Amino acid sequence: MTHNDRPHGHQAPLQALAEPHVTLRGPGELADALPYLLGYHPDDSIVVVAVHGEAGRFGGRIRVGIPSVSQEWPDTARQVAECLRANSSARGDTPDGAVLYLCRDPEGQEEPRAVMERLRPLAQELREACGAREMPVYEALCVSGGRYFSYCCAQPHCCPPEGSALGPPGESAMAAAAAYAGIRVQGSLRELTARFAPLGPPSATAQEQALDAASAALLPRMLGEYTRGGVRAEVLEVTERLLTRYRAGRPLPGAPDADADAGDDAALADEEAATLIVGLQDRVTRDRAAEWMEGDDAEPALRLWRAVSRRCVGAYVEYAAAPLTLAGWVAWSSGDDTGARVALGRALEVDAGCVFARLLHSACNSGLDPEPLRACLRGQRAATGRRRPEVE
Template sequence: MNSTEQPRISVRSPADLIAAVPYLLGFHPADSLVVLALRGRRIVFAARADLPPSGADAGPVARHLTAVIRRQSAEAATIIGYGPAARVTAAVDALRHAVGETSITVVDALRVGDGRYWSYVCADPGCCPPEGTPYDAAASQVTATAVFAGQVALPDRAALTARVAPVTGPAREAMRAATAQARARLGELLRSVPPEELSSARAVTRPAGAAHRAALEQTRRGERLSDQAVAWLGVLLTFLPARDDVWERTEGDDAHVDLWTDVFRRSEPELVAAPGSLLAFAAFRAGQGALAAVALERVLARQPDYSMALLLDDLLRQAVPPSRFTDWPTLNDKRATLPRRARRHRPR
């Protein structure tokens, strides 16, 4: 699920809508049910779900997507199903029914496949022929605008998942050695500090802050972090005060997303929870909900009780807009900015 607040994309036709979807989601959907929330003629939010299997009840998926767009204060919605008619039609019908029970107007409902689209709303063969309407997304002004703005649409969701996959082979072996060195370095650090600093957590928050600042500066310069820098940052982030201090400084610009993507991919499996969650938060703030979701999937598969990941997963499921975090972290208590359900998870 992605907010599209930055930038907003104007739509003027069904072909524009279809061209916009991959850039709103971050990848080209297949076998998917997508709903676009509209205010006026602008898309403000996009949500996607897998098509239910043939013959399965589409009601739960339809009700979930309807709840998502209602939280965006949508005035209208367009529904798009990707796949064969045998699977798409039942899912689109269920979603049209669920949205129809709200005050949101269904502007159009489409099926997309093989370079053509069909409307479930328009019955005029003059503008909506039964054989479908061909479209060329590459020729759309929406596509040109998205590319110019630096937005990327990966081939499919698998490509997005691969973007956060762990490194393997020699790179993994090098990180294993660097992590062992970082653990030894941490032990020496903790043995050398006064007891009062250990009790106040300054022994880890200060070096973590310094490591984070240095890594972010390198990332902004386009420099690759050394294995030692990644391992040292990852080891320090296992301490919750250090992670939370870095969390407060995590923004939604490209440098933060790139930094945490790199650290997440290269960290040893037992250290991925913090960098993966920080990546999810940076991606969420950047409006890259799909990237945040795949990062959280990997974190929670490894550590299903990691509360920061659970909290962020809750934010995505509730479709909380990133604009709720515009003033982050000016409030003393991070949880004061979160919706009530998300506050149930104490960060740990």
């Protein structure tokens, strides 16, 4: 497909932006818009955006990691195209086309152009997969090392072989519209994901020992018909105590994420984290913990679940699905769709069978309103008479 097959000027309103609409003209503006479409800079990612109607309105989008093994590219392309079409059709908005991005930075002394050429077969697989589902790819871009390349245009005056430099951050039409709407780019995907990464040595050793002890003490009681209720009460009591502590110890405004996370880690004892990690493997306990989700509860709850996720180390990495799902739920409930997708995506990476994470991830990606689930959890809390934690 060439530039003449479809004009680059796509009417592309952001999902969170009713007005103003932003018209993107040319591959440069499409490349500059990518972080604002996702809320972060994607690393090592395939991103496919649905396009609707003659005006080229942007719709749903799919982001997945680029498989390291090229033999997996054909299957990945088919799955991505199918998911994009299915998710859009489920909302009654079947795509008329798509825009494709491949994002990967050079390794070592590698040139961005070499990255683009290495990924060309993947771009072709994706274009064919989308075309086979009646979603022609109007533009396919590779973004690498601060430059962008078009797989659809061979005109040197428009898309030179050496690529073109991305525009200065914050100066595009999309950046202006995002600033007007209060939308910000939250760093790179790698940086966002790092906030959930397991702690390393030497902290991990002590934490894993605490997890071994908590498993030995709690799991037999969690399996007992007459004892599991007591474990649930203990875990929720620890949760409430920690939320009180986190509400009282908020990070300084504007503090770097690394400093804020370090403070949250210091406020959480190994034994407390182990109790929560093991206890949250019980579905009822996890669902009750999800009641801390909004208002003054949301910020400390999100920080707590991030910190607990980082304590899932060693043999307990898969246990992180529960706190990661809770972090994703609180983020989504608070209006942070970007943070929610990152946390829920990570939850599905560690446990693809986590039904709660999968349902929340699908709902968030489909643009659904979390309020019905919030209302259900409010009713659950009222029925049990549980109170919110108070600041000490």
